[in-house]
Amino acid sequence: MSEGKVVLLQGNEACAEAAIRAGVRFFAGYPITPSTEIAETLALRLPQVGGKFVQMEDEIASMAAVIGASLAGVKSMTATSGPGFSLKQENLGYAALAEVPCVVVNVQRVGPSTGLPTCPAQGDVMQARWGTHGDHPTVVYCPSSVQEAYHFTIDAVNASETLRTPTILLMDEVIGHMREKMVIPEKVTILERPGPDVEPGEYRPYDVSRSDVPPMAAFGAGYRFHVTGLYHGEDGFPIDRGPKAAQLLARVCQKVERRRAQLASVWSESCDDCEVAVVAYGSPVRVALRAVRMARAQGIKAGLVKLGILWPFPEEAIRDLAGRVKAILVPEMNLGQIVIEVDRASKGQCRVEGLSRVDGELFTPPEVLEAVRRVAP
C-alpha cells in the first residue's frame, strides 16, 4: 500500500474526500439513500476549500447544474442512487455529446422503482452503459472497497477531464456505507482538461485536428463559443444529417473505446493455474475472494478476477482468461448483467455461469463456494 495517513472512513465519505483531492469544486445533488452521505460530506467540506455545494430541486436539475458549472471551468460532480440515476439520463447524454467533463456517482440500491431503498444491489450496470437515448461513450468505475472508492473517484475525475466525457462511479450500498481502514495516499496524480492554445477568434470548441479530445475553453474566458446537444460541427454550431453527423458520434464513442486497454483495471488472485475463475465486481468481490480461498483449501483449482472498470468492458482480459480455464462463474446482485458480457467476450472457449442474488442481501462465501463446486470440472 502507498504511503499516507491511515484512517477509518465510510465508502461515501472516501468518495467525497477523493473528489476534493481530485480538484472537484462544484457539487449539485438531491438526497437519496444510500448515496446521501456524499452530499452531506461535500456540503461541509467544499466551502472549506472555496468550493460550492448546492442542493437542487431534483436529480435532473443537479445533472444540469453540474454540466453548467463544468462549462464554466470548474471540476464538477453529482451523486445519486438508482431512481435518481434514471432521472439524470437525458442530461448525461447531453454531457456525452457536448463533451462536458463531469462525474456521476451512483450508489446502487435494489430496483426497479423505489424497490428496496436501503439494500445493496448491482442492478444499474446496464443502465450505466446504455441509460441515455442513443449510442454514447461510457466510462464506469466499480470499487469493491473503501480504498478503491477513494482511488477510483480520483481516476473518474481524471478520466472525465482528460477525455472530456462524463464518467460514472458505480458503487453499491455495501461499499457506500461500509467503514473500513484505508490509506489517504500522500501523493496522487491529478489531471486537467486540455485547454486551448489559440487566440479566441480562432478557437473551435470541437477541433480534433491534433487530438480526438478537443481542447476545452471555459465560459467567461473570452472565447465566445457555442455548446449544444444537437449534432454539431467543429465550430460547435448545429449540423444536419449526413457523414459529418456520423463522424461526430463515432469520434465521441471511439475516443473512449480506443483507450480501453489503458483504462482497464483487472486484478486477479490464484489465476495462473486455475480451472474455475470467479469474475466479480463491487462488494461481491470480497465474498468471492473468501470463497475462492475456501475452494483452494478443498483442492479445487479456483481463482478470482476482479473488474475495477466495467465499461469499456475489458474484452481482452476476459477472452484470455476464458482460453485458460474450464469455467467462469459470475456472481452479481442482479439477474445477470455482466455475465452476458463475460459470455460474449469468452467466445465459447469455456463454460460461463451466472449466480444471482436480488433479495437485498449480500452473497455468503458458502453460497459462492457451492456454485464454484457446481461449475468445477
Next chain:
Amino acid sequence: MSAIAEKYLRQRLLPHIWCPGCGHGILLGAILRAIEKVGIDRDKTVMVSGIGCSSRATGYMDFDTLHTTHGRALAFATGIKIARPDLKVVVVTGDGDAAAIGGNHLIHACRRNVDITTVCFNNNVYGMTSGQHSPLTPFGHMATTAPYGNVDHPFDLCDLVAAAGATFVARGTAYHVTQLVDLIALALENKGFSFVEAYSQCPTYYGRRNKLGSAVDMLEWYKKNSVPVKAAATKDPQELKGKIVTGVLKKAPREEFTEEYQRVIDTAMARLKGGRS
C-alpha cells in the same frame, strides 16, 4: 442591418430559422438593445436556452452560448452562476420550456434568487413541435392537442414567479419594443433572479389555428389588449380579463444566493483555520 445586430449577432449563422412574421426575432433584438443600454461585459456574459423555437436565439448571439435540454435552461444556468459568480447569466426560454417541463426549475430559481436574468418568449403555444397547447394557451383556444378547445387553464406566469420569490418581474410584448428594451435592461440591472415575460406572436401555429390573422394583426391585438400596470391598478379584475398587463410588476430585492454562499465559504474557511471544524 442595424448597428446593434452588426455588433452582437453571429453574422455567418444568418439568416435565422424563424418563420416570416415570428415575434422571436423582435424579442432577440430587444435583448441585444437592452444589453447595449446596460453595457455589460460581453466576454463575461453567458446566454443559456432550453429547447424550442425560442431557444434558437442564443445560437445567433455572439457571446458564450449554451443550448441545453428541454426545460432545463435554468438548472444549467444555476450551475454556471454558482460556479462562477463573476459571470453574467441570461436565460432565454419558451412558455412550454419554462412553465411546463421546466416549471419546477423556474419556481426554485425564484426561491433561490440566484442572479440570473430570464426572458420568457411567450407565444402561448408549442411552436417547435408545431402547435400543441402550452400552460399559457388561453382557456378555450385551439391547438393540435386541444382540437375541441383548450380545457386546461393557463398560468399567470408573472404572478407565479412573483409568489415564488423572483426579485424583479415584468411583462412586455413584441409590439411595445421600446418598453420591452427598458424592462429587460432593468431586469439585467437587478441583482437577483429577474423574470421578464415577453409576448411573441406565432402566426404559423397559434395565430392561424385561432384565426388571429397575420403577424401584423397579432401585433395589433397586443397593442389593443395591453394595459400598463399603473392603469391596471385602477381597473377591477373583470375588466382586466384576457388583457395583458405590462410594465414592472414586482421589484423587491433581497439576499442573492451567490453572495450568501460566499458568506458560507468565509465561515467554513475561518472555522477550519481556527481548528474548530
